[in-house]
Amino acid sequence: xxxxxxxxxxxxxxxxxxxxxxxxxxxxxxxxxxxxxxxxxxxxxxxxxxxxxxxxxxxxxxxxxxxxxxxxxxxxxxxxxxxxxxxxxxxxxxxxxxxxxxxxxxxxxxxxxxxxxxxxxxxxxxxxxxxxxxxxxxxxxxxxxxxxxxxxxxxxxxxxxxxxxxxxxxxxxxxxxxxxxxxxxxxxxxxxxxxxxxxxxxxxxxxxxxxxxxxxxxxxxxxxxxxxxxxxxxxxxxxxxxxxxxxxxxxxxxxxxxxxxxxxxxxxxxxxxxxxxxxxxxxxxxxxxxxxxxxxxxxxxxxxxxxxxxxxxxxxxxxxxxxxxxxxxxxxxxxxxxxxxxxxxxxxxxxxxxxxxxxxxxxxxxxx
Amino acid sequence: xxxxxxxxxxxxxxxxxxxxxxxxxxxxxxxxxxxxxxxxxxxxxxxxxxxxxxxxxxxxxxxxxxxxxxxxxxxxxxxxxxxxxxxxxxxxxxxxxxxxxxxxxxxxxxxxxxxxxxxxxxxxxxxxxxxxxxxxxxxxxxxxxxxxxxxxxxxxxxxxxxxxxxxxxxxxxxxxxxxxxxxxxxxxxxxxxxxxxxxxxxxxxxxxxxxxxxxxxxxxxxxxxxxxxxxxxxxxxxxxxxxxxxxxxxxxxxxxx
Numbered sequence: 001x002x003x004x005x006x007x008x009x010x011x012x013x014x015x016x017x018x019x020x021x022x023x024x025x026x027x028x029x030x031x032x033x034x035x036x037x038x039x040x041x042x043x044x045x046x047x048x049x050x051x052x053x054x055x056x057x058x059x060x061x062x063x064x065x066x067x068x069x070x071x072x073x074x075x076x077x078x079x080x081x082x083x084x085x086x087x088x089x090x091x092x093x094x095x096x097x098x099x100x101x102x103x104x105x106x107x108x109x110x111x112x113x114x115x116x117x118x119x120x121x122x123x124x125x126x127x128x129x130x131x132x133x134x135x136x137x138x139x140x141x142x143x144x145x146x147x148x149x150x151x152x153x154x155x156x157x158x159x160x161x162x163x164x165x166x167x168x169x170x171x172x173x174x175x176x177x178x179x180x181x182x183x184x185x186x187x188x189x190x191x192x193x194x195x196x197x198x199x200x201x202x203x204x205x206x207x208x209x210x211x212x213x214x215x216x217x218x219x220x221x222x223x224x225x226x227x228x229x230x231x232x233x234x235x236x237x238x239x240x241x242x243x244x245x246x247x248x249x250x251x252x253x254x255x256x257x258x259x260x261x262x263x264x265x266x267x268x269x270x271x272x273x274x275x276x277x278x279x280x281x282x283x284x285x286x287x288x289x290x291x292x293x294x295x296x297x298x299x300x301x302x303x304x305x306x307x308x309x310x311x312x313x314x315x316x317x318x319x320x321x322x323x324x325x326x327x328x329x330x331x332x333x334x335x336x337x338x339x340x341x342x343x344x345x346x347x348x349x350x351x352x353x354x355x356x357x358x359x360x361x362x363x364x365x366x367x368x
Numbered sequence: 369x370x371x372x373x374x375x376x377x378x379x380x381x382x383x384x385x386x387x388x389x390x391x392x393x394x395x396x397x398x399x400x401x402x403x404x405x406x407x408x409x410x411x412x413x414x415x416x417x418x419x420x421x422x423x424x425x426x427x428x429x430x431x432x433x434x435x436x437x438x439x440x441x442x443x444x445x446x447x448x449x450x451x452x453x454x455x456x457x458x459x460x461x462x463x464x465x466x467x468x469x470x471x472x473x474x475x476x477x478x479x480x481x482x483x484x485x486x487x488x489x490x491x492x493x494x495x496x497x498x499x500x501x502x503x504x505x506x507x508x509x510x511x512x513x514x515x516x517x518x519x520x521x522x523x524x525x526x527x528x529x530x531x532x533x534x535x536x537x538x539x540x541x542x543x544x545x546x547x548x549x550x551x552x553x554x555x556x557x558x559x560x561x562x563x564x565x566x567x568x569x570x571x572x573x574x575x576x577x578x579x580x581x582x583x584x585x586x587x588x589x590x591x592x593x594x595x596x597x598x599x600x601x602x603x604x605x606x607x608x609x610x611x612x613x614x615x616x617x618x619x620x621x622x623x624x625x
Contacts (some may be wrong), residue, residue, distance in 0.1 A: 064461025
């Protein structure tokens with residue numbers, strides 16, 4: 001079904017169609033349309049909308065609602081995303097599914113509230129203290145905001161983990177015709193054993209133990225402390241180490257299910273632009289124009305920034321040089337360089353709150 | 369907002385119950401220091417819960433960070449040990465998602481009035497159907513006895529070696545001012561009165577807030593030369609009893625939610 005839609009509206013729609021029935025948030029530009037849409041839509045569907053007192057409270061309420069069995073989300077932008085890091089770490093460690101949307105604006109600090117950036121790429125990966133894997137998805141169109149919001153819920157519920165949806169202000173406020181393929185809701189795995197046998201953090205073939213809802217007769221403990229299979233606190237090195245390792249392994253072994261990317265005209269390309277979000281749209285246009293002049297160039301667009309499609313990019317880089325274009329002073333390029341082997345990696349970086357244009361990229365291709 | 373519906377009106381809680389039925393023996397010994405007042409509060413809470421006849425599967429206990437917040441982990445129910453100051457936010461999410469559940473928050477004075485003060489204000493303003501016990505021992509015990517928002521003016525701690533120069537918070541007046549519909553204060557020196565106060569908070573439909581005066585002999589008491597636990601309890605008792613007590617206890621404010 002094709003319709004005219006705004007990016008943030010598509011996010012709210014994708015969440016609702018995924019079975020999200022709980023939203024808690026705090027107003028912040030340029031994400032507020034998501035909250036406003038959820039405030040209208042959720043009560044009619046038996047859902048709950050709560051405007052909280054700040055971003056820590058927002059994600060705290062989301063985690064609480066998720067523990068009570070709801071598919072739950074919040075949305076924010078840079079300053080609020082910083083405040084949410086504590087609870088993102090909690091959700092990762094205590095393994096509580098939730099979706100956090102970060103509509104990126106210029107930073108640091110209050111920065112450029114109405115202007116786009118891609119400055120939160122590394123915060124999405126390393127914003128919390130301690131070690132845990134991260135999942136961050138990066139849509140580049142309104143239709144893809146819908147698709148990847150649904151994907152975020154599916155991954156969160158499937159792998160008992162927070163999932164971050166990361167897109168820039170341009171994508172959030174973009175209105176365009178979008179072909180929407182209705183989301184297929186994913187149901188969280190609940191325990192099938194008797195309550196007295198239940199281990200909320202017990203062994204599981206896929207390293208994802210089922211999560212019981214509170215208030216259903218299963219008695220268990222949830223904590224942000226190091227914990228054993230029952231969730232009981234411990235700082236036993238064997239238990240703490242095994243937990244940290246399992247959390248990493250849980251996402252590592254699911255890597256091929258999670259990782260997604262797109263390529264464009266790379267078959268005969270000598271050079272490949274690596275871009276995501278709105279910059280990837282500019283890159284496609286630049287590639288088409290450059291090819292009319294005989295330049296053999298293509299695009300690699302990660303749809304998951306974390307985990308990063310490293311093996312796939314490595315293969316592409318084995319015979320091609322790369323140009324990384326992003327709206328920050330060099331974040332994803334560090335990951336690209338890690339995967340590039342010995343390939344040449346150029347950068348086109350911009351952190352002035354203005355989107356990178358096709359003309360910018362054509363100039364960068366000629367200069368480099 | 370609704371609290372547990374269908375519960376019988378609060379009867380006098382039993383004075384003796386089978387505590388083991390409510391606890392996780394695997395987690396003993398607990399982390400609290402000898403003389404700590406928090407165990408008295410936990411026992412009073414368990415007596416109140418036991419007497420309430422609320423089905424255990426309907427109960428969720430939520431704590432923040434600190435000595436008092438660790439109590440939740442010892443209770444054999446659905447228990448959520450959250451982040452510093454933010455127990456009420458998790459509890460709000462649980463309650464909004466499942467209004468039929470009885471959600472009890474255990475927080476401390478640093479947790480609930482320092483780092484989490486904003487959440488306490490807004491939980492009271494929303495008058496959400498959560499029971500909140502704030503255990504006030506006037507110090508940050510878990511981290512070794514630093515000054516707290518509730519430390520008395522002039523009191524000594526590791527971070528106020530010359531005595532606190534800041535006045536202390538009055539948690540009850542704060543919660544009443546923010547809109548909480550049930551505000552009470554109890555004291556570990558009067559544990560059976562505490563049972564009845566907690567029972568009333570549990571039965572209340574809106575935000576049921578109980579500040580409990582507790583003692584930290586290990587840090588606050590030692591740094592301020594207040595004697596051992598029994599002497600601190602006797603001193604606390606002297607401040608809360610009598611016709612015109614220095615610190616009023618009991619239900620201080622109650623209105624229909």
